[in-house]
Amino acid sequence: MDYKHFSHPHNLIIHRAYELGIQVNCSGCNSPCDNTTTAVHACHPCNYFLHDHCANAGRYVKHPCHKAHPLILLPHPTYAGNTFICNACGHPGKSFSYCCTPCEFDLHVGCAFLPISVTHKAHQHELSLSYGVPVVPRRGSNTDHEYCNICKNILEARHWAYSCQNCDFNVHTACATKEVVPGLYQDD
């Protein structure tokens, strides 16, 4: 069974993940396909693979972090250098992005579908997703960052975080979540 996906010029074949028998990365989210229990969509001549959930990610989402415009799923960044910088995590991306071109606003597929709240063994309360780190002003310093309570590295105020505001507990989204499956917001 094969079909045409908008992200690739050739037809993709749908495999059960265990049929592949090789380690591959998803060309949509750049994370490994081998730990998935669902299907993998493949163009073997091009070494092009997609998780089932990445292949089925909606072409656009109305995302609560960017209410002004819908975000469009782009298979490749349209910027010079063929990379984008994710507004949520600050890391570059080379594959799928949810993009608002007029605003130059871009999200990794994984970042676009982060759950609204998570629990993590590092903290006793539920952590909620905030589109920007709530920075607590400190005497004598004009800081634009906090420190992640899990990995202890810098957490830029402009990036997203999971927070417990009562406890001033903030962590990187990637530190609090393992696997993120697209699906949120798509029914809108």
Ligand SMILES: [Zn+2]
């Ligand atoms: Zn993927």
Ligand SMILES: [Zn+2]
């Ligand atoms: Zn191909």
Ligand SMILES: [Zn+2]
């Ligand atoms: Zn990101």
Ligand SMILES: [Zn+2]
């Ligand atoms: Zn916009």
Ligand SMILES: [Zn+2]
């Ligand atoms: Zn961290």
Ligand SMILES: [Zn+2]
């Ligand atoms: Zn707390």
